[in-house]
Amino acid sequence: MKNNHYDVLIIGGGIIGHSISYYLNKSGVHAAVVEKQASGGKATRAAAGMLGVHTENEGVGEYHQFCEKSRDMYAGLDQELRKLTSIDIGLSHFGMLEIAVQDEEKEALLLKKSAFPNLEWLDTPRDRISSLSNKALGALFMKDDGHVEPRQVCEAFKRAALLCGGNLLEDRTVLGFENNQGSFMVKLDSRSLTAEHVVVASGAESGRWFETTGLQNPIVPTKGECFSIKLRENYFNEVLFFRDFYVVPKPDGRCIIGATSKLDDQTTDTSVGGLSDLMNRLFSFFPEWKDAALQDFWSGVRPGTKDGVPVIGEHPSISKLYFATGHYRNGILLAPATGQLIENLIAKKQVEPSIQELFSPSRLAEEGEVTYEYST
């Protein structure tokens, strides 16, 4: 950095901001992250860490391929980040089971199986997970999907970016920026910085940056609550994904149960009602777990978008201003591919036009004809 000048300034130190910083600094582009509190303390901290390529997609397509690519990047990152930072990102390879309890869920899963022939249909999932209630009518086994430890991934990206020459300013809030003869003047609460490029990666708080730069605000903050328990024994290693809750068994013996979904809610408390709903859903399948020790509970705000697609790309009319936000419930899954995509865009490397189009902020230009349909 010379005189507080950076190649790229990233607003937000969650998993997305730090992934971008890692890929940029690794390729020799000097990037700094500005985080208003502590890194990874918002949505990233709340996530269960599922890499749910097939729970998040009903069929093949561009978005599915992007999810798959990002999931697959984790295998290499596991080694790469461990070598650089000694951090274990908690990558689990035991797969996920999406479970049908009602006839229409079974039909939907069988349809999904026909879209993804590599998935395995289990008529009797209790053969695999013996503690599962016999209410289960069948399950899709997704052997390549798994989970990571989101806080560890974020911390590893953060430290690796710093080791590659990056900068981090924590407890500093970006108040605004303006484009000044081809570069940006970025105003923090404490001082000003300049940068050639700015990337907005501020999660559920990204909405204002769309509005202040003349775009429609696509962000729908969606609160989620979770809790974790400690079981007496390790019943299974696979993630169990039901229509209205999931169970993610972590290698240290914790089981994360999630999650509620409250649209347009940015409050930070964890409600008794939310937890009791989740517990009732859990106990209807695992009544014997009522004796498990409650370990923790928490909430976080997912950065949803009105059309259900993240916004990753350059502003349609402000050159060198990028967005990397709106990952809703897939930000952990999509962090590696998002970081790499922003690096490719800034470095003017070749990016598939269909991917650019899918995530493009151009769809938010006022004169655009986007019809918003929020999907949960």
Ligand SMILES: Cc1cc2nc3c(=O)[nH]c(=O)nc-3n(C[C@H](O)[C@H](O)[C@H](O)COP(=O)(O)OP(=O)(O)OC[C@H]3O[C@@H](n4cnc5c(N)ncnc54)[C@H](O)[C@@H]3O)c2cc1C
């Ligand atoms: C309960 C729950 C469960 C989830 N489970 C999963 C899961 O299993 N798998 C999955 O893939 N995803 C999951 N998610 C979604 C995932 O957590 C998010 O998509 C992801 O964390 C988004 O990362 P981010 O970096 O964009 O946002 P954040 O982690 O929220 O980071 C944004 C950062 O920007 C900072 N910031 C904001 N404004 C400013 C400013 N003006 N100046 C400086 N800094 C600023 C904030 O302080 C924050 O730290 C879950 C989310 C929740 C809530």
